[in-house]
Amino acid sequence: MAGAPSSGPVFDDGKAPDAMRTIGEVASALNIKPHVLRYWEQQFPMLRPLKRSGGRRLYRPDDVALVATIDRLVNREGYTLKGAKRALSQGAVAETETVSAAEAGSSDAREAQSVTVVPQLRAIRDRLAAALNA
Incomplete structure (x- = not known):
């Protein structure tokens, strides 16, 4: 950091x-x-x-x-704590913070944030669905 x-x-x-x-x-x-x-x-x-x-x-x-x-x-x-540790070690938190801090409020920021956040949300959804079906 x-x-x-x-x-x-x-x-x-x-x-x-x-x-x-x-x-x-x-x-x-x-x-x-x-x-x-x-x-x-x-x-x-x-x-x-x-x-x-x-x-x-x-x-x-x-x-x-x-x-x-x-x-x-x-x-x-x-x-x-385990999830926060994983997010920090994978760098996912830093990317989201950088986008939101650097360009907060602009339409470019919202688009950049969705490019970063949407795939992460989809991955979480897929993991939850897999866990429920297991």
């Missing part, structure tokens, strides 16, 4: 946008409990904040953006 710091939350603490954040700062900005962030670190291998002496975690901007994406998938879009 290189270059994704702008997709994360906006911090109003006087630090530079690319500054590292503590687990408490990230938890507060995203309204997520710190123990949930620690659990997500175990469940999502791509989420690896720096750990200083004493186990103090420092989240880079890319880590914060990844946490925001995981939060969106799990808490707003209804993914399971």
Whole structure:
């Protein structure tokens, strides 16, 4: 998720946008409990904040953006942790976010989004139909 710091939350603490954040700062900005962030670190291998002496975690901007994406998938879009992990590892989430963030509101964006989303929805429908028929 290189270059994704702008997709994360906006911090109003006087630090530079690319500054590292503590687990408490990230938890507060995203309204997520710190123990949930620690659990997500175990469940999502791509989420690896720096750990200083004493186990103090420092989240880079890319880590914060990844946490925001995981939060969106799990808490707003209804993914399971396993499903969110699969979506992130396959890159399907990044494609949809890029299209919607770069061109939101235009008819070209809607067309580009449908080109990306429709095949994914069809694949999901086919998997569900196969599972029901099995």
